[in-house]
Amino acid sequence: MSDDTKDAASQGINTRLAHGGYNPRDYHGFVNPPVVHASTVLFPDARTMDKRAQKYTYGTRGTPTTDALAEAIDELEGSAGTILVPSGLAAVTVPFLAFAKAGDHIMVVDSVYHPTRNFCDAMLSRLGVETEYYDPAIGAGIAGLMRPNTTIVHTEAPGSNTFEMQDIRAIADAAHARGAVVMMDNTWATPLYFKPLDFGVDISMHAATKYPSGHSDVLFGTVSANGTHWDQLREANITLGTCASPDDSYQILRGLRTMGIRLERHQQSALELAHWLEGREDVVKVLHPALPSFEGHEIWKRDFKGASGLFSFVLREPDPAQHKTRAFDFLDALKIFGLGYSWGGYESLAVMANLADRLVSKAPEGGPVIRLQIGLEDVVDLKRDLEAGFAASRAA
Numbered sequence: 001m002s003d004d005t006k007d008a009a010s011q012g013i014n015t016r017l018a019h020g021g022y023n024p025r026d027y028h029g030f031v032n033p034p035v036v037h038a039s040t041v042l043f044p045d046a047r048t049m050d051k052r053a054q055k056y057t058y059g060t061r062g063t064p065t066t067d068a069l070a071e072a073i074d075e076l077e078g079s080a081g082t083i084l085v086p087s088g089l090a091a092v093t094v095p096f097l098a099f100a101k102a103g104d105h106i107m108v109v110d111s112v113y114h115p116t117r118n119f120c121d122a123m124l125s126r127l128g129v130e131t132e133y134y135d136p137a138i139g140a141g142i143a144g145l146m147r148p149n150t151t152i153v154h155t156e157a158p159g160s161n162t163f164e165m166q167d168i169r170a171i172a173d174a175a176h177a178r179g180a181v182v183m184m185d186n187t188w189a190t191p192l193y194f195k196p197l198d199f200g201v202d203i204s205m206h207a208a209t210k211y212p213s214g215h216s217d218v219l220f221g222t223v224s225a226n227g228t229h230w231d232q233l234r235e236a237n238i239t240l241g242t243c244a245s246p247d248d249s250y251q252i253l254r255g256l257r258t259m260g261i262r263l264e265r266h267q268q269s270a271l272e273l274a275h276w277l278e279g280r281e282d283v284v285k286v287l288h289p290a291l292p293s294f295e296g297h298e299i300w301k302r303d304f305k306g307a308s309g310l311f312s313f314v315l316r317e318p319d320p321a322q323h324k325t326r327a328f329d330f331l332d333a334l335k336i337f338g339l340g341y342s343w344g345g346y347e348s349l350a351v352m353a354n355l356a357d358r359l360v361s362k363a364p365e366g367g368p369v370i371r372l373q374i375g376l377e378d379v380v381d382l383k384r385d386l387e388a389g390f391a392a393s394r395a396a
Ligand SMILES: *Cc1c(COP(=O)(O)O)cnc(C)c1O
Pocket: 087, 088, 089, 090, 092, 113, 156, 160, 185, 187, 188, 206, 207, 208, 209, 210, 219, 220, 221, 342
């Protein structure tokens, strides 16, 4: 940690993003940390090796490059420690494996990122862990679903594709009263717009593939823990061997330096488009937590510092049999928005959301749900592109 860390708490977020995690004086004054490619680390003598009595011992256990990123993230999250893993999905699965055991009952929000559900249903169930999906709007009511063997409560807010907000503080309090670990997939907000540990969450996870990377070219995950849960999380990651590569770690730290201003732009453009969509005839509803019309808006306003660039809208089509055709006509007319998975990059993307996996929380009615990732392009061009989409879907 840099000499200036003590001052960091009083600094603005962009200052902290620019300087966090690494002190140039630690490496000859170079502004960025070295990319250390390493498996073997040499020890000076057998006794030091026997006791592993030096800072770095083997590549899987950290290098100056991964330390720089992990420390930068700890400063943002207010966490005791952060593990770095090779994908956002691994940032979800590793903590589940760290804290669940056979015979456990765990609670997962129904609006969860689909591959998280798949991991619980396909793999945790085989390991003897029972998953129950709960309503994102449950709040303190989650106490009524807790069982003596409930060990994990997993949250994600806003929810994937439909953006349901969760009362994280109320859920964390109820879960802690029964001794469960509280986890949150905080990818949408990043620690800039929501700090899970300040709301009682024990484990905060991120697909750094999204905004920290920012360029749709790196897969990466980070998991940050509070003091009580750090040792068990770190131990699990070392046991599993799910370490991150030095080049990717470097790229994510590089991305963090500009993430604040990128997020400001994503936020501003997405809000402008969300308001514009809300006023359109061919849109039933816009699913964006920062819109006052949105169901979870009050929670967002109370707990979050901002909104990122991902939201959805319901394209008007009363006949469910026509949902796909209508959505595909819209999507196929887009020229700037790419059709592709993931988000958080500089470029805009669109996809029709598949909500068939929901058990408790219902999909919005009135038409297909289109999810938009608003990139860094000029809003006027994005609007024109969406106009073309609406025109094509009307014509059909
Ligand atoms: C994308 C995403 C992930 C997974 O990230 P990958 O790096 O693509 O594996 C996990 N959680 C959420 C909420 C995501 O959006």
